[in-house]
Amino acid sequence: MTSRRRAGAARRFDLARAIGLVSTVLGASSLAAGGLSAQAPRLEVDVNAARIRYDTLGALTAPSVSGLAEWQRPTFLGRLAGGLTGFEEAGWSSQLRADLAGWVSPTRSVSSLRLELAGTGAYTRHSDGFDSWLTKADARAHLVGRGLGAWGGVGLAAARSSFDPEALTGWIPTAGAWAELGSVRATLSYLHTLLGGEQYPEADLVVTASRGPLDLTAYAGLRRSTSESSVFDDEWGGVTAAIWLHDHAAVLVSGGRYSSSVLQGLPGGDFFSVGIRLTPRRSRPIPPRVRAPIVFTVERVRSGGLTLRVPDASRVEIAGDWNGWQLEALEPAGGGEWIVPGSLEPGVYQFNLRVDGERWIVPEGVPQLEGSYGDRVGLLVISNEE
Numbered sequence: 001m002t003s004r005r006r007a008g009a010a011r012r013f014d015l016a017r018a019i020g021l022v023s024t025v026l027g028a029s030s031l032a033a034g035g036l037s038a039q040a041p042r043l044e045v046d047v048n049a050a051r052i053r054y055d056t057l058g059a060l061t062a063p064s065v066s067g068l069a070e071w072q073r074p075t076f077l078g079r080l081a082g083g084l085t086g087f088e089e090a091g092w093s094s095q096l097r098a099d100l101a102g103w104v105s106p107t108r109s110v111s112s113l114r115l116e117l118a119g120t121g122a123y124t125r126h127s128d129g130f131d132s133w134l135t136k137a138d139a140r141a142h143l144v145g146r147g148l149g150a151w152g153g154v155g156l157a158a159a160r161s162s163f164d165p166e167a168l169t170g171w172i173p174t175a176g177a178w179a180e181l182g183s184v185r186a187t188l189s190y191l192h193t194l195l196g197g198e199q200y201p202e203a204d205l206v207v208t209a210s211r212g213p214l215d216l217t218a219y220a221g222l223r224r225s226t227s228e229s230s231v232f233d234d235e236w237g238g239v240t241a242a243i244w245l246h247d248h249a250a251v252l253v254s255g256g257r258y259s260s261s262v263l264q265g266l267p268g269g270d271f272f273s274v275g276i277r278l279t280p281r282r283s284r285p286i287p288p289r290v291r292a293p294i295v296f297t298v299e300r301v302r303s304g305g306l307t308l309r310v311p312d313a314s315r316v317e318i319a320g321d322w323n324g325w326q327l328e329a330l331e332p333a334g335g336g337e338w339i340v341p342g343s344l345e346p347g348v349y350q351f352n353l354r355v356d357g358e359r360w361i362v363p364e365g366v367p368q369l370e371g372s373y374g375d376r377v378g379l380l381v382i383s384n385e386e
């Protein structure tokens with residue numbers, strides 16, 4: 001069955017997989033690392049021109065347009081991505097993918113432990129009528145510390161294309177670890193796909209860095225088959241860079257090799273892509289942090305002199321551990337500043353802000369740390385002393 005699917009895939013290929021590779025790798029890293037950043041939702045539109053050389057076909061040049069929307073809450077992540085790619089001779093390919101993840105901390109006494117349920121659905125269709133779909137459900141347990149984390153779990157995946165008489169299903173045990181230092185995060189993961197009596201162990205490494213106007217990601221992976229057939233043995237790697245011209249636009253440059261797909265039977269290939277990203281606001285892959293806490297006096301808080309900067313917001317609410325994480329509206333102070341409630345007593349508090357009733361953030365310039373659920377929260381220190 002594997003060789004038949006591979007032969008069929010040589011005649012039907014998915015260019016959108018190559019163009020969307022880096023966002024897919026980053027998405028998997030974000031879900032697995034268990035360290036959501038409390039940032040604004042991501043809303044992005046990318047326009048690219050790509051050159052791809054497939055393992056089973058000659059080189060192709062094609063334009064594409066893709067979009068991504070991502071919503072984050074302290075215990076929830078939702079992501080929706082889609083793309084349209086133009087082929088030579090007026091052909092086209094469209095792709096849609098959705099990811100959902102939610103987690104809980106089973107006990108406050110072990111706040112570093114977090115349980116996650118996640119699901120993925122993807123669909124691809126070509127202008128000649130060929131289509132394929134994939135679904136995947138995951139259950140994982142995370143251990144999250146300050147700048148470090150690890151996880152283990154298992155996934156169940158199913159996929160079918162126009163070449164398959166019925167859907168293929170496989171179990172995918174997985175484990176991994178991540179570490180974050182300053183503006184650099186590294187994620188190492190291991191997958192062991194079990195499909196139709198065959199096994200495909202796979203290791204992936206993703207390193208992300210963000211500094212100034214540059215967001216940089218490098219990835220590498222290796223897969224081997226334990227059966228006599230080595231048709232899906234593969235190595236891959238690449239780099240993508242986003243160079244931000246301002247907060248609403250970036251130049252994208254990507255290159256490398258993307259892997260073949262075991263479940264969908266699609267070939268791998270080498271690619272180079274150049275494009276532009278448009279967005280209402282830049283979303284950093286690793287939010288900025290302040291190393292040392294800032295101590296505010298209780299007199300300043302009670303006088304209304306303690307403000308948080310949230311520009312371009314019409315409504316800001318604060319929730320923290322001082323009131324059981326109940327939302328409380330902040331008063332505007334002008335110039336994008338919002339006044340912290342004057343009722344706070346001296347102490348060390350964790351908090352998040354909700355902006356315009358939809359996005360949760362920690363404002364830039366405020367110290368951050370991992371909260372009870374592994375999410376990032378702001379740190380507010382109020383003292384009686386001057």
